[in-house]
Amino acid sequence: MRVLLDECVPRKLRREIPGHDARTVAEMGWAGMKNGPLLRRAAADSDVFLTVDQGIQYEQNLAGVELAVVLLVAPSNDVDDRRPLMPRVRDTLERAVPGQVVRVET
16 A cells, blocks of 8 residues: 655654555655645655544545545644554454545544
């Protein structure tokens, strides 16, 4: 599974999804891109977009985007607040459906 981590997702979390090809937006050279163009580009190179942007499903039209979005919801963006969500993220990756937004929260 190819997973793209949004800019605001702590980079250390990619170690929490072993067995998957996890890359960051910055590594792909897409830092600073707006969500619409980013999601379209990501769909060509990734299966899942991992983000903390809670407004993404309301701000972006995901219809026709061949990419699943996994939204991490925690009290803060600190890696220690997000790490406990990762077992559920790993389970979610196995069932990810393109165009679907899945909230994983504490």
